[in-house]
Amino acid sequence: MNTVIAFILIFGALVFFHELGHLVLAKRAGILCREFAIGFGPKIFSYRKNETLYTIRLLPVGGYVRMAGEDPENIEVKPGYNIGLLFNKEGKVEKIVLNNKDKYPQARVIEVEKADLERAMMITGYEQGEEENLQRFDVAEKSFFIVDGQEVQIAPYNRQFASKSLSQRTLAIAAGPAMNFVLAFVVLFLLGFIQGAPIDEPMLGKLTADGSAAEAGLQEGDVVQSIDGQEMRSWEDVVEVIRENPETSLAFVVERNGETLEVPVVPEAFDTGESEIGRIGAYNPVEKSFLGSLQYGVTETYTWTKEILLGLGKLVTGQFSIDMLSGPVGIYDMTDRVAQSGVINLLRWAAILSINLGIVNMLPIPALDGGRLLFFAVEAVRGKPIDRHMEGMVHFIGFALLMLLMLVVTWNDIQRFFL
Incomplete structure (x- = not known):
């Protein structure tokens, strides 16, 4: 039950901030936004403020901002009425x-x-x-x-989406994915502020109770001066020596409370699937500061963005199988695992999902924000919009293909986890 709540809250937050980006920039452009919806299907909650109806719908699988003019106005006044x-x-x-x-x-x-x-x-x-x-x-x-x-x-024409300048329409659409990156940065910044941002110093952070570092007598805060006579200038130096020496006794020279100690440590072997590396059960050192947390938020957002883009690149080149993709079932299963490891890891997982949502929505695929931005780019080049009926048909076909892909991925998830 806790996993269900965590999944709904996380996914709801990602969708909320994504759609909020669309809403804020659309309203700033003067577009009439008829509805701001979280979820699809029947309404379970609605609240109207000014021009916009805010709704929560039954199926927590997405959301939308219904802007005037995006779809043909469904109420007409004709001669003879x-x-x-x-x-x-x-x-x-x-x-x-x-x-x-x-x-x-x-x-x-x-x-x-x-x-x-x-x-x-x-x-x-x-x-x-x-x-x-x-x-x-x-x-x-x-x-x-x-x-x-x-x-x-x-909705008069000057309040409709199509009446706005190309730059205003572009900002209104791009603001959704952009908000996912902003959300990820804020979450990672807060994590850095709460638990401390990693620093690259040759110092031991927290130790696991059953790790070889704790068993050998090392303590959190020990400054590693050398390992087997090799001077340590950074945390990366410490990690590199440990990784390269599984099941090998290493002479750690550390400074603790002004004293210099020599402690023999045997890194335990860990099989990564590709090679065997050593580890001692020690985390990197951290510091709690505003600037450090700010840098941590930026660095982690950039790192995960790069990793996800590299994964997408492998999918395109065939190095990454479609069977390895995850849909809602797979994400739920992963959320369950992460939730069991604590709130901090769950928040980090939410940040990663937010970055992933932002990147996927920016892909130049019809029915996604990136697909719409691609049409705007074509409009900028040719100097006039593409026919609305043609664009609508392309987006419809793209949406149908996305739903088909979602069914395939979900079926793979079900087979992987339940069959």
Whole structure:
């Protein structure tokens, strides 16, 4: 049960910050954001603030920000429609009642002759019994449809995604993956601040109780001056000598509380699968400082970004099998293992997942943020947008292929862990 909660919280946080990036930059560009959703499927919680409906949905497998104009507006006012009009204090149409008009006796009912609710923001039509008297009604910038008693905000063209400049649209889409890198950095920075950031000094950090260092009598804080007569200038020097000498007695000369001690240590052998290395059960030294934690956050974010990109490169070149990929089931299983090792490791795992989510979303694949950015790049080169229907079809096909890949990966996970 704890793993389920940890998985939902971690994945929910990654999706929340990803979508928050989209939301903030879209709103800053003036785009009407109809919904900010965590999860898919039926709503289990909703809250409206200003123009946006914030929802949590049943299936915690993603999220989205529904921006006006990204999909065709699903409510239209066409010639011949009978609609009710409600006005604001300035005499402009504030609400358009499309059905159940008898519930709004104060509404002026007209038959529509023409309507432009994107650019001109006006409606022309005839009131009942006055077919010879064509009237024009100006629609307020912030106005609403009323459908089945529910209000739906009308999106003028200048509030739609497509109306914004290429740079504004690019920032709104790129902000999602960017927030995943920011989240990873913040988590790693906090970890460095809580547990200390590693420093490259020839000093022993924490020791494992059953390691050969503790059994030999070494202690946390011992400064390693030399090993077998070889001077140690950094932690990397210490690690290198230990790794190269499994099951070999090494003479450690250490400084402890102003005294110099010589301690023989035999590194235990550890099989990595490729070679046998030595280890003594000692962690690297750490220090707790703001600048050290800042550097640790940057370095770790960069290191994991590079590792994930190298893994993707191996996948493309065939050095990495698709059977080695993990979907939700595999991630859940790994989260279970990491959760058992403590909160610190769980937070580090969350940071790695956040970086992975940011990188995957930046891949130039249709239906992902990177695919959309690729279309923006093509638009920048050719000087005009690609046909929306063509782009929509490409994204639809890309989404279908991604779902197929997800099914394959999930089935592999199930076979690997349960069959």
